[in-house]
Amino acid sequence: MPKMIFINLPVEDLAASTRFYQAIGCQKNEQFSDENAASMVWSDTIFFHLLTHDHFSTFSPKPITDTQKTAAMLIALSRDSREEVDSIVEAAATAGGRADTRERQDMGFMYVRTFEDPDGHVFETMWMDAAAMAGQQTEPA
Incomplete structure (x- = not known):
């Protein structure tokens, strides 16, 4: 398996952020997307996971x-x-x-x-x- 990078980013407006990342060349992976997150594929090994603030907060106790x-x-x-x-x-x-x-x-x-x-x-x-x-x-x- 190749080394991969998954960048998790907290976002205010998931729909607007999804459109933004599509505009810069990412493809949305529906399999790993829902009302809390959008998995945006930059390349075969680099992914941006856009997470609502509430959902992102479940991954880290630190403030956003x-x-x-x-x-x-x-x-x-x-x-x-x-x-x-x-x-x-x-x-x-x-x-x-x-x-x-x-x-x-x-x-x-x-x-x-x-x-x-x-x-x-x-x-x-x-x-x-x-x-x-x-x-x-x-x-x-």
């Missing part, structure tokens, strides 16, 4: 962070091109998120933009040209 005011984590997603980075950030903004919550970074070999989902969870989308990056490294003296 207000991610509109504080950062709890940063989720980085790779894309296959600069255009795909731009596309997902624009889709996020159109679907109720916020685009470019930090200044975009263009280092030539790497291109990075950020967005937030409707609940304030922060995503960093990036494209990297590994071959060009190798050329950026300096030779040992």
Whole structure:
């Protein structure tokens, strides 16, 4: 079995969050979704589980962070091109998120933009040209 990542996120409005994650390219897995949760498939090995606050609270005794005011984590997603980075950030903004919550970074070999989902969870989308990056490294003296 491959290593997999399941990211559990508390959300205020499950239906709106489900639509948002579909807009950025996720597919809803109905088998693991109900009125308390939506299982959103990003890839064969990465899943976002959107959980209502009440349901999320059954997994942790800690209070849910207000991610509109504080950062709890940063989720980085790779894309296959600069255009795909731009596309997902624009889709996020159109679907109720916020685009470019930090200044975009263009280092030539790497291109990075950020967005937030409707609940304030922060995503960093990036494209990297590994071959060009190798050329950026300096030779040992």
